[in-house]
Amino acid sequence: MSYKEIVQRFHDEVLNERKYENTSEFVSPQFVFCSNNSPASEGMESFRKYMSVFQDGFPDLTFETLHMAEEGDVVYLYWKGSGNNTASLMGMPPTNKYVEIQGISLFELDQGKIKMNRVVFNTVDMFQQLGVNPPQL
Numbered sequence: 001m002s003y004k005e006i007v008q009r010f011h012d013e014v015l016n017e018r019k020y021e022n023t024s025e026f027v028s029p030q031f032v033f034c035s036n037n038s039p040a041s042e043g044m045e046s047f048r049k050y051m052s053v054f055q056d057g058f059p060d061l062t063f064e065t066l067h068m069a070e071e072g073d074v075v076y077l078y079w080k081g082s083g084n085n086t087a088s089l090m091g092m093p094p095t096n097k098y099v100e101i102q103g104i105s106l107f108e109l110d111q112g113k114i115k116m117n118r119v120v121f122n123t124v125d126m127f128q129q130l131g132v133n134p135p136q137l
Contacts, residue, residue, distance in 0.1 A: 001026075004068050007075040007107045010114055015063045018055065020048045028113040035119040047117075054081075057089030058099065066102070077105040081121075090135045099129045 001009075006026045013019045023044055033047045034040040041050065055061050061083035069076045082100040103121030107114050127134040 001112070002070065003073070003075050003107075003109050003112075004070045006109065006112065006114065007068065007077055007105075008065060010107070010117075011063055011065060011077065011079070015051070020044055026113055028110060028115040030115055031117070032115065033117045033119075036121070036123065053090060057087050057094070058083030058085055059087055060084055073109050075107040075109065077107065079103055079105060085130055089130075092132060092135065095130045095132065097130050099126055101126050101129075 009026055010023075014023060027044060030042070031044055031047065032040050032042050033050065035050065041047065061081060064080045064082075065077060066080055067078040080100060080102050082098070084098050085095045087094050101121055103119055105120075106116075106118045108116035123134060
């Protein structure tokens with residue numbers, strides 16, 4: 001399986017199907033994740049907790065791959081996330097608004113497993129689409 005296929009599987013199974021429990025086949029036990037300028041967190045459980053903020057607030061949240069490139073042990077993924085804010089998000093009541101954002105993920109792999117995932121997306125744009133001020137994080 002190519003590294004691009006592994007990353008696409010991560011996107012499909014973990015982000016879209018929310019299957020966090022069966023990732024050891026393609027995610028390293030030393031998996032590290034960081035988003036925007038937040039501190040890095042280790043392990044799939046911490047990643048699941050991070051994603052639950054968005055997946056709970058946008059129960060129909062899905063991610064679409066717009067472009068992917070592989071260079072050595074690194075895969076770059078340009079994606080679009082979209083969904084309806086029908087539940088509480090970061091302590092704010094639902095707005096019932098549809099949001100569509102784009103971002104870039106950089107995946108580092110080692111021996112066929114994802115060891116690092118760095119994500120950058122425009123949080124201000126997301127809150128503007130919701131019509132609310134960003135919470136103090």
